Amino acid sequence: MPPDAKLDRERLAALYGEVRAASVRIAAPLRTEDCVVQTMPDVSPAKWHLAHTSWFFETFVLKNAPGYAPLDARYEWLFNSYYNGVGAQFPRAQRGTLSRPGVEEVLAYRRHVDAAMQRWLREAPSEVVAPLLEVALVGLNHEEQHQELMVTDLKHVLCTNPLEPVYRSDLRTAAAIADGAPVTPATLQFAEVEGGVFEIGHAGGGFAFDNEGPRHRVLIEGCSLARRLTTCGEYLEFIADGGYRRPELWLSDGWDVVRREGWSAPLYWKEQGGAWSLMTLGGLRALRRDEPVCHVSYYEADAFATWAGARLPLEAEWESAAGGEPIAGNLLEHDALHPLPAAAGESRWAQLVGDVWEWTASAYLPYPGYRAWSGVLGEYNGKFMANQMVLRGGSCATPRRHVRLSYRNFFGPSARWQMTGIRLAR
Numbered sequence: 371m372p373p374d375a376k377l378d379r380e381r382l383a384a385l386y387g388e389v390r391a392a393s394v395r396i397a398a399p400l401r402t403e404d405c406v407v408q409t410m411p412d413v414s415p416a417k418w419h420l421a422h423t424s425w426f427f428e429t430f431v432l433k434n435a436p437g438y439a440p441l442d443a444r445y446e447w448l449f450n451s452y453y454n455g456v457g458a459q460f461p462r463a464q465r466g467t468l469s470r471p472g473v474e475e476v477l478a479y480r481r482h483v484d485a486a487m488q489r490w491l492r493e494a495p496s497e498v499v500a501p502l503l504e505v506a507l508v509g510l511n512h513e514e515q516h517q518e519l520m521v522t523d524l525k526h527v528l529c530t531n532p533l534e535p536v537y538r539s540d541l542r543t544a545a546a547i548a549d550g551a552p553v554t555p556a557t558l559q560f561a562e563v564e565g566g567v568f569e570i571g572h573a574g575g576g577f578a579f580d581n582e583g584p585r586h587r588v589l590i591e592g593c594s595l596a597r598r599l600t601t602c603g604e605y606l607e608f609i610a611d612g613g614y615r616r617p618e619l620w621l622s623d624g625w626d627v628v629r630r631e632g633w634s635a636p637l638y639w640k641e642q643g644g645a646w647s648l649m650t651l652g653g654l655r656a657l658r659r660d661e662p663v664c665h666v667s668y669y670e671a672d673a674f675a676t677w678a679g680a681r682l683p684l685e686a687e688w689e690s691a692a693g694g695e696p697i698a699g700n701l702l703e704h705d706a707l708h709p710l711p712a713a714a715g716e717s718r719w720a721q722l723v724g725d726v727w728e729w730t731a732s733a734y735l736p737y738p739g740y741r742a743w744s745g746v747l748g749e750y751n752g753k754f755m756a757n758q759m760v761l762r763g764g765s766c767a768t769p770r771r772h773v774r775l776s777y778r779n780f781f782g783p784s785a786r787w788q789m790t791g792i793r794l795a796r
């Protein structure tokens with residue numbers, strides 16, 4: 371746990387209420403049936419997310435609170451995601467087979483946990499609360515992580531449905547904010563990133579996950595990074611140039627996936643008579659050439675970069691280039707739930723924070739001197755440090771409070787149901 375997190379239990383209780391309410395708000399526009407479906411093993415039903423985030427507080431905080439009684443002891447197994455130190459788990463790929471507990475029962479489970487957490491945070495003796503305050507803070511950051519997953523998972527549920535259902539029709543759109551404001555420069559420009567020895571990793575002063583530290587030195591050769599994200603227009607040129615049919619552009623594993631899955635465009639793209647549309651959480655609409663390409667895998671990002679005569683940035687290059695950038699942009703609270711065209715402006719980087727998670731060419735590995743959190747929570751991050759690539763910068767589905775410039779997201783190289791896109795380097 372971060373030793374320097376200054377935690378005030380009253381403030382944490384208030385924050386707890388805000389963060390927990392935000393999860394329920396994301397699920398609110400869904401019909402009951404939408405909350406139960408699992409469209410692929412990586413996707414969890416919204417109902418499961420709502421239950422599992424409650425399970426986290428119950429398992430890691432409340433079970434240590436004197437007098438706490440679980441609502442249903444079987445939930446310990448049912449809603450455990452991957453913590454072997456807690457016990458066995460209900461199989462991940464079968465989460466969508468459970469009609470019970472129903473959505474109403476899961477919401478009752480949330481209320482049960484919330485009431486106990488508020489009582490514990492506000493009333494329990496400080497010697498009981500103090501050792502677990504940081505775990506409660508982890509629980510809130512965990513909940514925020516699942517808010518993003520809830521958005522991307524419900525997107526997969528709705529956007530793979532042939533009836534093209536709309537999640538919300540009142541989302542902020544590029545068209546609505548256009549009015550001359552967002553203008554993606556037609557010509558892609560690059561900005562220099564100085565070479566030298568730099569420090570990366572979380573510098574302390576606030577919450578961070580264990581995988582963001584320790585802060586350490588890295589050697590960066592001079593390079594340049596694209597000043598904005600790769601657009602759909604640029605990606606269309608890659609497709610038109612036979613990008614998905616040319617094995618010389620692809621990593622070997624990536625080419626296998628392209629052939630096996632029959633990929634010919636990013637996820638949620640649809641072509642009819644030469645015109646491209648996108649399925650979004652606001653429904654099906656025409657593709658805009660100036661919007662960032664989203665829902666590409668690492669393999670697609672890498673093949674595109676190769677085709678463009680460039681490469682993907684290393685995470686150290688990204689973090690050193692990002693130094694000092696504000697945590698602001700098209701994040702969850704911006705309420706677009708889709709990446710937006712770059713705004714015209716003077717700033718060095720556009721869309722660095724928000725819009726899409728940017729694939730890096732860095733494998734997800736421990737930093738030098740990495741130590742996992744102690745106890746069962748040590749399973750949170752460290753055990754996934756194989757066969758995954760790092761992504762940086764947050765997305766249009768990431769809560770603003772959640773992301774940092776040192777934040778290391780990670781997914782397998784063929785994953786593309788997250789809000790993932792491309793910033794070129796060379």
Ligand SMILES: [Fe+2]
Binds near residue numbers: 422516
């Ligand atoms: Fe989780």
